[in-house]
Amino acid sequence: MIEFDRVGLALGEFSLKDISFTVRGGEYFFIIGPSGAGKTIILEAIAGLHVPDTGRILLSGKDVSTIPPEQRGVGLVYQDYSLFPHMTVEKNIAFGLRMHHLPSSEIQRRVEELLSRFGIFHLRSRETLNLSGGEMQRVALARALAIDPQILLLDEPLSALDPGMKEYFIQVLKEIHRDNGLTIIQVSHNRHEILSLGTRMALIMDGRLEQEGSVRQVYASPATREVAEFIGYENVIDGVVVSSGDGECLIDASGLKLRASCTVPAGQGVTFCIGADEVVLHSPQASLSGKDNTVQGMVNAITQSGYLTRVVIDAGATLSAVIVREMADEMALRVGSPVLLTIRKNAIRMIGK
Amino acid sequence: MSNPGRESFWSRFRRPDSTLIAFSLIGSTLVIFSFLALATITLTQLADLTFLVRVATDSRVINSIALTFGAGLAVVFILLLFGTPLAYVLARTHSRINSLVEALIDIPLVLPHTVAGIMVYLLFMQRGLLGAPLKDIGIVFEDALPGIVMAMLFVSMPFYVNTVREGFQKVPLHIENVARTLGATRFKAFVLVVIPLSARHILNGSVLAWGRAISEFAAVIMIAYYPMIVSTLIYYRFTTGGLKESSAIAFLMIIASFSVFLVIRIATRYLGSYDDRV
Structure with a gap:
């Protein structure tokens, strides 16, 4: 078990x-957290590389x-793998044991x-600088695991890998x-990695812990607007509860009226978020x-991103939706064209509640 | 190792690049200057080989060259021992005091060497702050080898410390951190990871410091005119025996220094070749 007990640490x-x-x-x-939030410093503090003030x-x-x-017997793998360039693969892995x-x-x-x-036996005599990203990753993991640590710290270990390799390493x-x-x-910054691997998570912003909890819990009810935006909710909207009762309320957000599961009394302001993939588009x-x-x-903007199409819709409040490209083509979406959209009640998640 | 950023000399002319050609012409002034200086002294000396051989076999000349090179080596040894830890501390800490320490180390770079000589003399003379107590235990600096070494050390330390510090800074902190999480103490990580990855900088710093040490004159004569290092001997022969005798010693010094530098460069060509890849 690792406990951070009111840790304060200044570095420059x-x-x-x-x-x-x-x-x-x-x-x-x-x-997780934005760049410069202090995530790596937390890992390094667990490894013993910084003493808390x-x-x-x-x-x-x-x-x-x-x-x-x-x-401390804690394994650490950095994003850049930090292999010893003056040693062969074999010697890198043997270093901790020596x-x-x-x-x-x-x-x-x-x-x-x-x-x-x-699967790197054939690379054992190779210099590490001539290895591919995936091979370096395997050496770095093998080296960290060689000392049989109880705790393994991984600093964005998959960010430099291509998508295929990423999937492979998620399994590894x-x-x-x-x-x-x-x-x-x-x-990590990657939602897919978190949802595939994580049991619990903490979100750090500007050196502060914003939220800690199970992955499901953090995604289901982000503590703040910043957390919601950071974990990938593209629709973070302010509104007012118009009516409330039986665990359900009607929210008005600049004319966009939505029913959601919530217990907030009528008249009170709320902030809620909806995943872009939860906004389902239909032809009018x-x-x-x-x-x-x-x-x-009404469609305001359409952008392509790989197999996906991102559609920005004016529905009183502005909403973002993501659909597969084929479907967007089928619906013949154009900027200015009317569109119907549906949002499940449970996809509307209250922030801070 | 091929370097895509560098072109061979002749390739520039196959694909004319006006900037590179203009820069080559301007830069060649310095090369010609150095070449002419070397050629003049070489031709003058080769014109009277008998005299050159007589000077080269003069025991005072041989002893002087040996003394100079030996004192330079002692300086490198002291710098390896004391300068390396200092360079590491400067590379790995970010205290406000670092700028002050770096400025102190750099002082000899911005001082006339006579001033450096006076500073060393005041410190190590028999009544000096360090000279007096060291004299009591039998170490004398005035007109003695320790004085030569101290004067050389003072003027050459910035070359060593700055070069090695840059080498240490180039070794990513992450690599050192990983070594430590794998069970290496900070000292072991330094010896097993940082030193090998900055070996070329340590060598370059040593060669620069040695070159600077053996070329010192003004600072050395302030504290130790005797025993004569090569610079002192050349100056002495110039003022007493004239140009012919002093330039023969100078030529021998050029040959000896050049040979040493060449041997070191060839012998260590592949040393720390991962330096620029870490």
């Missing part, structure tokens, strides 16, 4: 401010705030085991987490009886 202009969170043993925990860091209940990294003074036969055995496990990380019974803390002629919220709107 930047500081972590009074951060507290807990990562339970065996969790796959994500730390205030507060404590506890590993398995023991205060390790001043224990140096070499005595530092722990294992007998050379044992080092040999464990290095070979890791080389095989990560899943297996490592399952097979080694590790506690993994990963810094479609018959949509029985849907939660059916709204008429």
